[in-house]
Amino acid sequence: xxxxxxxxxxxxxxxxxxxxxxxxxxxxxxxxxxxxxxxxxxxxxxxxxxxxxxxxxxxxxxxxxxxxxxxxxxxxxxxxxxxxxxxxxxxxxxxxxxxxxxxxxxxxxxxxxxxxxxxxxxxxxxxxxxxxxxxxxxxxxxxxxxxxxxxxxxxxxxxxxxxxxxxxxxxxxxxxxxxxxxxxxxxxxxxxxxxxxxxxxxxxxxxxxxxxxxxxxxxxxxxxxxxxxxxxxxxxxxxxxxxxxxxxxxxxxxxxxxxxxxxxxxxxxxxxxxxxxxxxxxxxx
Numbered sequence: 001x002x003x004x005x006x007x008x009x010x011x012x013x014x015x016x017x018x019x020x021x022x023x024x025x026x027x028x029x030x031x032x033x034x035x036x037x038x039x040x041x042x043x044x045x046x047x048x049x050x051x052x053x054x055x056x057x058x059x060x061x062x063x064x065x066x067x068x069x070x071x072x073x074x075x076x077x078x079x080x081x082x083x084x085x086x087x088x089x090x091x092x093x094x095x096x097x098x099x100x101x102x103x104x105x106x107x108x109x110x111x112x113x114x115x116x117x118x119x120x121x122x123x124x125x126x127x128x129x130x131x132x133x134x135x136x137x138x139x140x141x142x143x144x145x146x147x148x149x150x151x152x153x154x155x156x157x158x159x160x161x162x163x164x165x166x167x168x169x170x171x172x173x174x175x176x177x178x179x180x181x182x183x184x185x186x187x188x189x190x191x192x193x194x195x196x197x198x199x200x201x202x203x204x205x206x207x208x209x210x211x212x213x214x215x216x217x218x219x220x221x222x223x224x225x226x227x228x229x230x231x232x233x234x235x236x237x238x239x240x241x242x243x244x245x246x247x248x249x250x251x252x253x254x255x256x257x258x259x260x261x262x263x264x265x266x267x268x269x270x271x272x273x274x275x276x277x278x279x280x281x282x283x284x285x
Contacts, residue, residue: 004122024086026048032056035181038084042150045157055170055180062174067155077270081213082184085127092132121146121201129183145190146201152188161219167250167278175274179215179248186216191226200229213244222257229260243271251279
């Protein structure tokens with residue numbers, strides 16, 4: 001392999017960043033009030049606020065893991081992290097309505113082109129919340145629910161309450177507790193019995209701001225005999241200071257169901273990527 005080709009392999013192509021244009025940005029640092037403010041801003045039900053607060057206290061009380069190379073985690077400066085940043089006032093369904101600076105970033109990452117060619121649905125998250133979401137009409141007609149997680153909680157609170165935290169409870173580990181306390185964005189998917197989603201659906205998560213923390217929460221439920229392929233992509237700019245990505249992904253496949261979960265992570269070297277992802281496959285008789 002030539003030197004030029006070798007250099008290209010190691011080159012990080014997603015390290016660019018845009019000027020920050022936040023409509024809402026919380027001050028850096030974590031406290032119970034920050035957790036409550038996130039929940040209040042999103043107008044969440046009380047049960048979700050209560051879970052967030054319990055998770056926050058568990059995070060604060062639980063020591064940092066000490067196995068393997070976890071000693072490097074001691075260098076994370078949690079008080080320097082931005083725990084919530086809203087970059088757009090709403091989630092758009094038309095790509096042309098996305099703010100220009102955000103749209104240009106996702107254009108450079110190839111998201112609209114991928115949607116047109118081979119995807120059944122797309123969510124694009126920028127900082128803390130989704131800025132764009134779409135799903136094919138034929139999937140909606142079959143009863144498939146594909147929303148950003150915040151919208152999922154608003155529109156299907158009983159379904160979210162039934163499954164949220166059943167695969168990964170907040171007490172699972174220190175960083176699942178952190179995510180549960182401050183989660184924002186992510187994907188919510190429900191596939192009805194016997195429905196097969198033939199084209200993949202995708203979520204793309206982009207960090208742009210310096211010292212940003214991104215804490216998406218994804219919950220995918222495939223009912224009996226159904227199937228879906230979910231693809232996830234992640235990138236961030238290169239900064240001299242660190243960013244924090246701490247997601248939770250819960251996959252629930254009922255009897256005879258199939259969930260294919262693919263993730264392509266292209267984080268820059270300055271991002272701590274501390275995620276918990278797990279699935280439950282119910283027994284097929």
